Amino acid sequence: MPDHERQAGQFEHLRPRMRALAYPLLGSFDEAEEAVREAWVRLGRINPEEVADLSAWLAVVTGRVCLGLLDARTGRPRLRLPDVVVEPERSGGESQAAPVGLTLFVALDGLAPAERVAFVLHDLVRLHVDQVATVLERTTADTRKLAEQARRRVRAAREADGDDRPAARRRLVDAFCAAVLDGDPAALAAVLEPEAELRADGWHPLRGAHEVAERTVALCQGGGPAFTPVLVDGSPGALVTRDGVPAAVLGFAVRAGRISRVHLLLAPERLAALDADALGP
Known part of the structure; x- marks a missing residue:
């Protein structure tokens, strides 16, 4: 099988993971899909042999695309609410919703783009801090500092939200x-x-x-x-x-x-x- 065909198959296999990475960063299912499509376009511009670890490469590229979209929002009021998961409320049923709720999205919207990327990719997506630093093109120490700043602000917002029962x-x-x-x-x-x-x-x-x-x-x-x-x-x-x-x-x-x-x-x-x-x- 040609390298490009094999890589396309691997990309489709990894697509759900990339969407799961992009959605909490952007708060929009459509924008998350846009970021994934852009990652595919960028992948097509390089030699498949240059990518040793496709999963890691796509995580970095998708993260950078999202960072660019977040930077583009800076200074503009965001009047559109984040996309949400709406489910039936069943007695004794378990929620299948994503772990990012409206309250957290409001807190995330108050972060600088780099803080948001550091927190989401490290604390929610569970990327290693070195990989997050690669996305941000910053040192590991700076990335840890950004994530901790964001963590404190998000924690304060969650504590203020109150009763979780x-x-x-x-x-x-x-x-x-x-x-x-x-x-x-x-x-x-x-x-x-x-x-x-x-x-x-x-x-x-x-x-x-x-x-x-x-x-x-x-x-x-x-x-x-x-x-x-x-x-x-x-x-x-x-x-x-x-x-x-x-x-x-x-x-x-x-x-x-x-x-x-x-x-x-x-x-x-x-x-x-x-x-x-x-x-x-």
Whole structure:
């Protein structure tokens, strides 16, 4: 078999690993696939005999492509929420979601590109620090320092997120949905932190319990919305449907017994990919 054909077969075998590397770096399934395609293009430009370890080579190249995409975002507000895994909530069921949830993505979006790459590749993807240093084109010592800086910031964000008990989160989410259905901003504000934040596709963040409550109730009025309990990246959330058609996905962060952040996914192309029947009770 010619070297290029053999290499193409190996690439396809490694494609899921590269997507799993790129997705937490970028927070977008489409951008992750774009990074993998670019790695394939770059592979085609070199002699197969020059690549001693294809898996390691692709990890470095995919990481560098992602770093370039992250650098290109710098200085621009990112109004699109990260892609998420939405699953049915079954009694006693296990989440199959990826280990990167909305709360972690928010923390990652606050990191510099090099910090994000160092943390994700070392702590989540489990690449050796020397390999991460190759991606970043920095010394091993500098890479360790970047990863530790990122780790501290991510840890602080996770600790601030608070109660991880699914049952406690579900009760809050249910109360949130009930208040929205009742059209009761005051009841909704009661389950929110005073400085609660609403993030939605295409919007700048909205802050303040009363502002978030008023906007959410206004968005959900009319058309008889229905709320279905689902898991959003493994945590209790809700699918909003109108006449059986997905209209929004709600993800939540919880702190000290109240909802601190609401993620409202509205992008039509994301919602079109959801099967409301499969996500139903």
